Amino acid sequence: MAKISVLGSGAWGTALAMLLSDNGHEVLLWSPFAEHTEELRRTRKSSALGGLELPAGMQFTSDMKKAGxxxxxxxLATASVYTRGVARELRPYVKTGQLLVCVAKGIEEKSLLFQTDEVQEEIPDAVVACLSGPSHAEEVARRLPTTCVAGAADSAVAEQVQELFMNRVFRVYTSTDVKGIELGGAVKNVIALAAGIADGLGYGDNTKAALITRGIAETARLGVKIGAHWETFAGLTGIGDLIVTCASMHSRNRRAGILIGRGKPVEEAMREVGQVVEGVYSAKAALALAEREQVEMPIVDVVNRVLFSELPAAEAVRMLMERDPIAEWNYL
Structure with a gap:
């Protein structure tokens, strides 16, 4: 049994805390909001997960020192836009060699760093890993069969994360391709916005399939350019995560995209979803990273134009369809 703190009491952090508690670990769930912590203690139910009852042994705190x-x-399970700030607050309480597991998905807009890079920069003496894959919090909390990948530069660290999380309904694979895992997790949210926009416009399955397959193609192009392995994008944290995020109404990115496709302004769509829409925050960073690496990402490009340059959604689709004809793969 391990002592584990989960920082972030939203749906994903709470679902993982439940999973870890199921595995027999001593789990402490941290929230930055004292009133939310008190609500969790009093009700032992998660409003973020529709009122699901929390395991009896789980504890709660708003004290970062106690959590760290x-x-x-x-x-680290807060939304990606808060990762650096939370890591900075955590830093004074972390011992050398402390295992930190990043489970948020995103690229920092200013630095173009992934989540593990941000955390390592703030806490250089820690051992940092990630956990990612096609895993809606609502389904993990209901103990539905799910598969993920634990990633770390050192395979032994990835195996340590695998051992902490894996059980009969949550299967964990390992990988040392951290860049590929994190790029796939970040860009899939942008592609899911595009898929939602297409749904909002009333397009069908053909359009969705095109966005998923061409979306993974452009993500893989960028990934290989920054040193990731192509195979990662054919796996759980690539095409797997992209499929689930583009197809499910659990996906806040898809839901926001549907609203945008129906004509709602971005800010209004985000308010209506009621949760952080990670793809909106990752879109600019993903495009900037692609431009830095001189990699063409047409879907990411038009999503940025729809979000930030008032390009009509239907016009964005027309732009994608009327691009110059090319071969599907360069080797052809």
């Missing part, structure tokens, strides 16, 4: 000290592992 003397833990075997710490899971």
């Amino acid at each position: 000290e003397r833990q075997d592992a710490i899971v």
Whole structure:
């Protein structure tokens, strides 16, 4: 049994805390909001997960010192836009060699760093890993069969994360391709916005399939350019995560895209979804990274234009369809 803190009491952090508690670990769930912590203690139910009852042994805190000290592992599960700030607040309480597991998905807009890079920059003495894959919080919390990938530069660290999380309904694979895992997790949210926009416009399955397959193609192009492995994008954290995010109404990115496709302004769509829409925050960073690496990402490009340059959604689709004819793969 391990002592584990989960930082972030939203749907994903709470679902993972439930999973870890099921595995027999001593789990402490941290929220930055004292009133939310008190609500969790009092009701032992998660409003973020539709009122699901929380395991009896799970504890709660808003004290970062308590969450950070003397833990075997710490899971960073806040939205990606808050990762650096939370890591900076955590830093004074982290011991050398502390295992930190990043489970948010995104690229920092200013630095173009992935989540593990941000955390490592803020806490250089920690051992940083990630956990990613096609895993809606609502289904993990209901103990529905799910598969993910634990990623770390050192395979032994990835195996340590695998051992903490894996059980009969949550299967975990390992990988040392951290860049590929994190790029796939970040860009899939942008592609899911595009898929939602297409749904909002009333397009069908053909359009969705085109966005998924061409979306993974442009993500893989960028991934290989930054040193990731092509095979990663054919796996759970590539095409797997992209499929589930583009197809499910659990996906806040797809839901926001549907509203945008129906003509709602971006800010209004985000308010209506009621949760952080990660793809909106990752879109600019993904495009900037592609431009830095001189990689063409047409879907990411038009999503940025729809979000930030008032390009009509239907016009964005026309632009994609009327691009110059090319071969599907360069080797052809």
